[in-house]
Amino acid sequence: MDLVVGATARSGEYAVTREEVLEFARKYDPQPFHLSDTAAEAHPFFGRLAASGWHTCAIVMRLTVDSWATDDIRPLGGAGIDEIRWLKPVYPGDTIHADYEVTSVADAKPRPGMRLVRFKTTTLNQDGVAVMTQFSNVIFQAE
């Protein structure tokens, strides 16, 4: 992927397992609908056990780092996120991937010699349904 406005790319895929959903939730997001089938079934919009939204973010970071490695892209770090929307639940058994689009490239004030690249990332499941969107700002060394 070239770091120019309008460039697009697609990540690899990540199979979300029940074991990993429960492990992440126990450690970082122990709300009942992320831990218990019964609680999730009684929930007004999850319907069944669903992954923590932060787990989805972490998985997408992993897909992104792997994509960057493939393309020999080496960012200096993330400056921040402008928006995350958890559009649909991610369920154990889903396989997700991310579609990327570069939406802007600018000087990274106040860091001389660095540039800030803004990505729109859409995460989709195996049915092509968008489950999450985010806009992230990533710092790169200017070439």
Add this chain to the structure above:
Amino acid sequence: MDLVVGATARSGEYAVTREEVLEFARKYDPQPFHLSDTAAEAHPFFGRLAASGWHTCAIVMRLTVDSWATDDIRPLGGAGIDEIRWLKPVYPGDTIHADYEVTSVADAKPRPGMRLVRFKTTTLNQDGVAVMTQFSNVIFQAE
């Protein structure tokens, strides 16, 4: 914490260990400055091994779920995040906590009978330095 505009609360504390920083990074954010002392020391702004920003988000979710449990607050889930800023690195050995402020309460259109509460969350380290800010939108059953 009351879910009214202007209400504030403080979480408990979370000790960030080197082992956990490496474990999270290996799994979800295997960039060199999250995995290697040498790479982090050569980095223009980390200086030493630093936690993934997504790890900080996950830890703050845990602190938040624990705070909600203490106050018997039971949200239905997160609708999304409006902004995250990683202001300063979080290092192994740091102890972090979160300060919360309710910034708005509204009907959760298009979900009848639910309301959307917006929180500003500031995460601070043991020196009182803000390391992350975020604005999150959380769905609650209307009372």
